[in-house]
Amino acid sequence: MSGLVRSWVESANSPTTDFPLNNLPCGVFSTPDLTPRCGVAIGAMILDLGAVDHGLDQSLFAAPAWNAVMAAGPQVWAALRARLMALLSDPAHQAAVTPHLVAQAGARLHLPFVVAEFTDFYASKHHATNVGTLFRGAQNALPHNWLSIPIGYNGRASSVVVSGTDVLRPWGQMKGPDHDMPAFLPSRRFDFELEMGAIVGMPSTGMVSVQQADDMIFGYVLLNDWSARDIQAWEYQPLGPFQAKATATTISPWIVTKPALEPFRTQTPPRDRPLLPYLREPGPMLYDIVLEVALAPEGAGETVIARSNYAHMYYSAAQQLCHHTSSGCAMRTGDLLGSGTISGPTKGSRGALLELTSGGKEPIPLATGGTRSFLQDGDTLTLRGAAIDAGYRIGFGACTGTIRPAVDLPDWAKD
Amino acid sequence: MSGLVRSWVESANSPTTDFPLNNLPCGVFSTPDLTPRCGVAIGAMILDLGAVDHGLDQSLFAAPAWNAVMAAGPQVWAALRARLMALLSDPAHQAAVTPHLVAQAGARLHLPFVVAEFTDFYASKHHATNVGTLFRGAQNALPHNWLSIPIGYNGRASSVVVSGTDVLRPWGQMKGPDHDMPAFLPSRRFDFELEMGAIVGMPSTGMVSVQQADDMIFGYVLLNDWSARDIQAWEYQPLGPFQAKATATTISPWIVTKPALEPFRTQTPPRDRPLLPYLREPGPMLYDIVLEVALAPEGAGETVIARSNYAHMYYSAAQQLCHHTSSGCAMRTGDLLGSGTISGPTKGSRGALLELTSGGKEPIPLATGGTRSFLQDGDTLTLRGAAIDAGYRIGFGACTGTIRPAVDLPDWAKD
Numbered sequence: 052m053s054g055l056v057r058s059w060v061e062s063a064n065s066p067t068t069d070f071p072l073n074n075l076p077c078g079v080f081s082t083p084d085l086t087p088r089c090g091v092a093i094g095a096m097i098l099d100l101g102a103v104d105h106g107l108d109q110s111l112f113a114a115p116a117w118n119a120v121m122a123a124g125p126q127v128w129a130a131l132r133a134r135l136m137a138l139l140s141d142p143a144h145q146a147a148v149t150p151h152l153v154a155q156a157g158a159r160l161h162l163p164f165v166v167a168e169f170t171d172f173y174a175s176k177h178h179a180t181n182v183g184t185l186f187r188g189a190q191n192a193l194p195h196n197w198l199s200i201p202i203g204y205n206g207r208a209s210s211v212v213v214s215g216t217d218v219l220r221p222w223g224q225m226k227g228p229d230h231d232m233p234a235f236l237p238s239r240r241f242d243f244e245l246e247m248g249a250i251v252g253m254p255s256t257g258m259v260s261v262q263q264a265d266d267m268i269f270g271y272v273l274l275n276d277w278s279a280r281d282i283q284a285w286e287y288q289p290l291g292p293f294q295a296k297a298t299a300t301t302i303s304p305w306i307v308t309k310p311a312l313e314p315f316r317t318q319t320p321p322r323d324r325p326l327l328p329y330l331r332e333p334g335p336m337l338y339d340i341v342l343e344v345a346l347a348p349e350g351a352g353e354t355v356i357a358r359s360n361y362a363h364m365y366y367s368a369a370q371q372l373c374h375h376t377s378s379g380c381a382m383r384t385g386d387l388l389g390s391g392t393i394s395g396p397t398k399g400s401r402g403a404l405l406e407l408t409s410g411g412k413e414p415i416p417l418a419t420g421g422t423r424s425f426l427q428d429g430d431t432l433t434l435r436g437a438a439i440d441a442g443y444r445i446g447f448g449a450c451t452g453t454i455r456p457a458v459d460l461p462d463w464a465k466d
Numbered sequence: 467m468s469g470l471v472r473s474w475v476e477s478a479n480s481p482t483t484d485f486p487l488n489n490l491p492c493g494v495f496s497t498p499d500l501t502p503r504c505g506v507a508i509g510a511m512i513l514d515l516g517a518v519d520h521g522l523d524q525s526l527f528a529a530p531a532w533n534a535v536m537a538a539g540p541q542v543w544a545a546l547r548a549r550l551m552a553l554l555s556d557p558a559h560q561a562a563v564t565p566h567l568v569a570q571a572g573a574r575l576h577l578p579f580v581v582a583e584f585t586d587f588y589a590s591k592h593h594a595t596n597v598g599t600l601f602r603g604a605q606n607a608l609p610h611n612w613l614s615i616p617i618g619y620n621g622r623a624s625s626v627v628v629s630g631t632d633v634l635r636p637w638g639q640m641k642g643p644d645h646d647m648p649a650f651l652p653s654r655r656f657d658f659e660l661e662m663g664a665i666v667g668m669p670s671t672g673m674v675s676v677q678q679a680d681d682m683i684f685g686y687v688l689l690n691d692w693s694a695r696d697i698q699a700w701e702y703q704p705l706g707p708f709q710a711k712a713t714a715t716t717i718s719p720w721i722v723t724k725p726a727l728e729p730f731r732t733q734t735p736p737r738d739r740p741l742l743p744y745l746r747e748p749g750p751m752l753y754d755i756v757l758e759v760a761l762a763p764e765g766a767g768e769t770v771i772a773r774s775n776y777a778h779m780y781y782s783a784a785q786q787l788c789h790h791t792s793s794g795c796a797m798r799t800g801d802l803l804g805s806g807t808i809s810g811p812t813k814g815s816r817g818a819l820l821e822l823t824s825g826g827k828e829p830i831p832l833a834t835g836g837t838r839s840f841l842q843d844g845d846t847l848t849l850r851g852a853a854i855d856a857g858y859r860i861g862f863g864a865c866t867g868t869i870r871p872a873v874d875l876p877d878w879a880k881d
Contacts, residue, residue, distance in 0.1 A: 168583065168623055173705060183704070194703050199648050200639055204705040205620035208583055209796040221793040222673065224615055224742065233614050235742045235792075258637065260878045282793065288609050289598070290588060290619040291706025297795035327639065327650045329879035377650075378636040378697065380712035381624040463675045464744035 055443040059142045060152070062094030069305075069437060069446020070094055072139055075132060076305035076447070077270065079115045079161040082153055087115035087161050092305055092448070093139055096152040103151040106134045117164045117306065121252035121269045122384040128252070128269065132310055160304035160448075162213040163272075164250065167385035169206040169300065170375060171246075171276055173197075174366040176323075178394035181406040186284065198324050201366040201374045203388075204291045206276075211300045211387065214273075214450045220428060220457040221298040222464075223282035235464060237457035238279035240411060240425045243432045244392040245344050245402030247361050248274035248302055249368035251386035255376055262333050264372035267382070271312065271338070271368075273303035273434045273450035274389050280405055280425070300389070303434070303450040311445050315339045315438040317362050319370075330374065336367035342393060342436045344402070349429025351419040357407060359393050359400040361436070428456045470858040474557045475567070477509030484720075484852060484861020485509055490550055491720035491862070492685065494530045494576040497568055502530035502576050507720055507863070508554055511567040518566040521549050532579045532721065536667035536684045537799040543667070543684065547725055575719035575863075577628040578687075579665065582800035584621040584715065585790060586661075586691055588612075589781040591738075593809035596821040601699065613739050616781040616789045618803075619706045621691075626715045626802065629688075629865045635843060635872040636713040637879075638697035650879060652872035653694035655826060655840045658847045659807040660759050660817030662776050663689035663717055664783035666801035670791055677748050679787035682797070686727065686753070686783075688718035688849045688865035689804050695820055695840070715804070718849070718865040726860050730754045730853040732777050734785075745789065751782035757808060757851045759817070764844025764868075766834040772822060774808050774815040776851070843871045 057064050058072040070076065070092040080097050081087040089112045090097040101112045107127065111119045120127065138144045173179055176193070179202075183192030196202065212218075220241055226233040252269025259267065276296060283295030316335040340361040347353035371388055392402040401407045404425050407415055414422035426432065434450040472479050473487040485491065485507040495512050496502040504527045505512040516527045522542065526534045535542065553559045588594055591608070594617075598607030611617065627633075635656055641648040667684030674682065691711060698710030731750040755776040762768035786803055807817040816822045819840050822830055829837035841847065849865040 187704070196639075196641075196648070196700055196703065200701055202701070202705055203708050205622055205708070207620055207795055209798050209801075210794075219794055223793050224611075226611075232739070233611070233742065235744055257873065258876065258879070260876065262878075279793065285611055286615055286617070287704070287706075288611070289601070289702070289706070290617055291702075291704070293618050293620070294789070294793035294795065297790075297793045299794075324647070327648065329650055374709070375712075378638050378694065378709035378712045379625075379634055379714075380622055380709065383624050386624075458672065461673065461675065463677075464673070 054441060056136065056140060058093060058139045059145045060094045060096055060139060062096065065094065066442055068094050069444060069448060071443045072136060073443055074307060074311045074445045075135055076307045077117050078163045078305045080153065080158040081161065082158050088112065089115065089117060091135060092155065095155055097155055097158055099151045099153060103138065103148055105131060107131055115161060118385050121164065124253055125266065128308065132308070160213060163304060163306050165385050166208040166211045166387050167383045169208040169211055169387045170203050171206045171296070171389035172201055172203040172366070172371050172391040174201055174364045174371065174391040175394045176365045177363065177396055178392040178402060178406065181394060181401060185405065185410045199327065201371040203371060203375065206300065206389070207297045210297050211302060214301055214304050214448065216301060216452060217455045218277055218299045218452045219455050221279050221282065222457055222460065223279055223294050224285055225281035226285045233285060238281055240280035241454065242278045242280050242404045242425055243344070244276040244278055245342060245357065245359060245434055246274040246276055246392060247340065247390040248272045249372065249388045250306060251372065251382050251388070252384060254384050255382045257379055258376045259373055261330065261336070261369045261373045265336055265369035267372065268309060268368060270306040270308040272306055273436050273447045275301040275432065275434055275450055275452065276389055277301065299452070301450055301452045303447040305448045307445060307447055312338050312438055314440060319365060319367055329377065330370050332367065332370065336369040337362050337364055338438060340436050340438050342434065345433045346417065346423060347431045348417065348419060348421065348427065353433065354418040356415055357399060357401055359395045359402055361393060363393055363395045364390060426454050428454050430454045469856060471551065471555060473508060473554045474560045475509045475511055475554060477511065480509065481857055483509050484859060484863060486858045487551060487554055488858055489722060489726045489860045490547060491722045492532050493578045493720045495568065495573040496576065497573050503527065504530065504532060506550060507570065510570055512570055512573055514566045514568060518553065518563055520546060522546055530576060533800050536579065539668055540681065543723065547723070575628060577626070578719060578721050580800050581623040581626045581802050582798045584623040584626055584802045585618050586621045586711070586804035587616055587618040587781070587786050587806040589616055589779045589786065589806040590809045591780045592778065592811055593807040593817060593821065596809060596816060600820065600825045614742065616786040618786060618790065621715065621804065622712045625712050626717060629716055629719050629863065631716060631867060632870045633692055633714045633867045634870050636694050636697065637872055638694055638709050639700055640696035641700045648700060653696055655695035656869065657693045657695050657819045657840055658759070659691040659693055660757060660772065660774060660849055661689040661691055661807060662755065662805040663687040664787070664803045665721060666787065666797050666803065667799060669799050670797045672794055673791045674788055676745065676751065676784045676788045680751055680784035682787065683724060683783060685721040685723040687721055688851050688862045690716040690847065690849055690865055690867065691804055692716065714867070716865055716867045718862040720863045722860060722862055727753050727853055729855060734780060734782055744792065745785050747782065747785065751784040752777050752779055753853060755851050755853050757849065760848045761832065761838060762846045763832065763834060763836065763842070768848065769833040771830055772814060772816055774810045774817055776808060778808055778810045779805060841869050843869050845869045
């Protein structure tokens with residue numbers, strides 16, 4: 052807990068910036084003059100890593116993605132961070148570095164890495180209990196395996212998009228409780244899920260320990276796993292969610308690396324029953340990251356509809372990654388692991404409209420008027436998150452998306 | 467149904483070869499002298515496409531994978547096939563082409579394409595009924611959605627391996643019916659699944675029709691989705707199979723392209739209830755492909771334990787791919803779609819030991835002595851398949867794997 056590390060980039064010393072020198076998150080940006088390339092955020096600026104003298108092999112930054120750096124391993128990660136800390140703290144470097152700073156206000160942000168595969172977990176006990184109650188009743192809310200397994204399922208990497216990408220309301224099969232047969236319709240119960248995403252930097256073959264898994268993780272992003280609840284309810288038995296989760300998964304533009312989050316490590320909560328030895332953590336592997344969800348109808352101001360914390364999770368990303376390898380499954384650079392919806396113990400800390408509105412039965416009020424059961428066309432949903440210490444915050448940038456109307460049904464899909 | 471197309475490669479004219487000139491399946495091979503590269507099988511030989519004059523842009527064959535050719539689209543696929551048919555049928559080309567033929571006997575085969583993402587389906591009604599009965603009882607065997615949705619779930623691309631790769635028995639969490647708590651053990655109910663795999667050649671964004679989906683498919687492979695039934699039974703509720711299916715998925719080394727299978731197209735069976743319009747097929751989109759499964763204990767001869775046919779499926783790969791895009795999910799070159807276990811109506815046509823042995827309760831006899839409930843260490847499991855017409859067969863090569871003992875448990879995983 053060393054407090055703010057000061058930079059000669061003045062905007063990085065503001066107590067309200069997401070990007071002090073302590074953070075140095077990794078992204079990919081472009082401007083009208085610059086093609087997409089790797090950069091790190093510093094205050095209101097971005098440092099262009101394809102141009103500045105960071106002392107590393109320049110080929111690591113040849114592609115507009117962080118995968119090559121991730122694959123280079125923890126020693127390279129540490130060397131890069133140390134060099135950037137020096138460049139951006141010591142005024143002696145200011146003249147040489149300043150030409151390679153770009154204003155965030157004039158930059159477009161892209162997906163920061165090539166997603167190899169995407170796995171989504173189900174690791175908040177509050178969320179699992181709330182959703183389990185809605186889908187299966189209070190008696191069967193928490194599956195018997197839940198307290199022993201970090202339950203996960205494979206998602207779809209091709210649907211991962213960067214913050215700011217519009218999201219088209221999906222079509223899908225759904226069946227109302229009063230109908231015998233399903234219909235193919237635009238989703239009427241389209242929802243968000245507040246999650247964190249862990250990014251696998253180092254690959255593995257064979258099973259790894261929780262400690263090894265933690266070492267493999269390069270960093271974290273905010274993640275919104277958009278979910279069509281009506282499609283999900285009809286399709287998910289017996290093999291799990293499929294098209295309900297395949298429309299889009301939005302991540303924040305900045306990967307916050309583990310060293311930036313190190314002061315905010317925290318323990319997972321006490322176990323309701325003992326874990327099997329392979330899943331026991333050798334130290335604190337969750338993080339105290341304050342999260343909020345805001346909803347803005349088209350043309351109106353936003354309402355914060357939920358406040359939560361990553362520390363509410365029952366399983367850490369390291370435990371999830373360890374379990375992911377337990378059958379011998381190979382992990383690769385660029386694998387993305389969604390934490391699962393992050394819900395806290397109180398109603399206002401629930402990480403999805405499904406839970407916030409009790410399955411749509413109790414719409415929540417918006418500060419600008421009206422209510423929401425599920426997302427409407429034109430709504431913009433924004434996740435924000437930061438690890439906060441005295442005098443500084445480690446932020447991720449916003450993770451945002453606007454719902455656009457479903458496309459017209461093609462002729463061949465009509466009755 | 468034009469019958470055998472003769473080649474000057476004499477071994478391609480044998481009625482028993484899997485690889486007549488009609489076939490020309492796509493693989494990647496190496497020899498002690500040649501690095502891995504693209505080739506097509508012809509009789510007992512392989513034609514080296516990096517060396518022969520096929521008239522296409524040579525950069526399509528720069529990598530040891532068929533992805534570039536697949537991404538180039540159906541016109542390129544057709545041009546390549548036409549040119550290879552001419553080169554290998556007309557003796558005028560024999561002198562120029564012969565130096566680029568390599569004996570299969572001296573070649574090693576590799577994964578023929580880079581798997582982008584892997585999706586597995588559940589599309590045999592016989593299989594879904596048999597397994598549903600074992601997991602959920604006869605009353606709930608076929609889920610209510612099954613007759614309307616080509617049920618699928620996302621699998622793990624990193625676990626896809628080529629035929630001939632050994633398979634390590636996985637560790638995993640499992641819980642016996644007489645135990646309150648799970649244990650972490652090597653799987654005792656390790657199984658195969660007889661499947662076909664469809665390979666997406668052309669990418670898509672947004673929803674595609676069944677016809678467009680069929681047009682996007684480059685070809686088919688045999689596929690064995692190794693499955694740990696004890697891990698699966700404990701983990702699969704509520705989000706589907708995860709580590710039970712992540713140890714390995716083996717595919718045959720040769721991609722059989724659609725034109726080779728064209729004479730063998732056949733209709734899906736009559737519908738038990740009408741499909742929604744978007745899933746209706748404009749023509750026959752299954753294939754009549756005869757399949758068999760053989761099991762050989764270590765050091766012993768093999769027993770054919772099942773005989774089936776791809777035509778038993780309720781849903782075609784084109785229907786599955788159409789449904790996969792229905793929520794707007796983008797598909798990419800190299801996506802692999804497993805058909806789901808192919809089981810026919812008779813006991814001997816079941817595509818997994820789980821079904822063949824009624825959940826392990828009725829072990830099957832082996833011709834060489836002994837019985838099997840599930841796979842034992844040292845067992846070699848082989849899938850074979852061919853579309854058969856008078857005088858020729860379109861084969862895939864064997865899809866085989868040998869079970870090796872589970873690795874020793876690492877210290878950190880011990881109690």
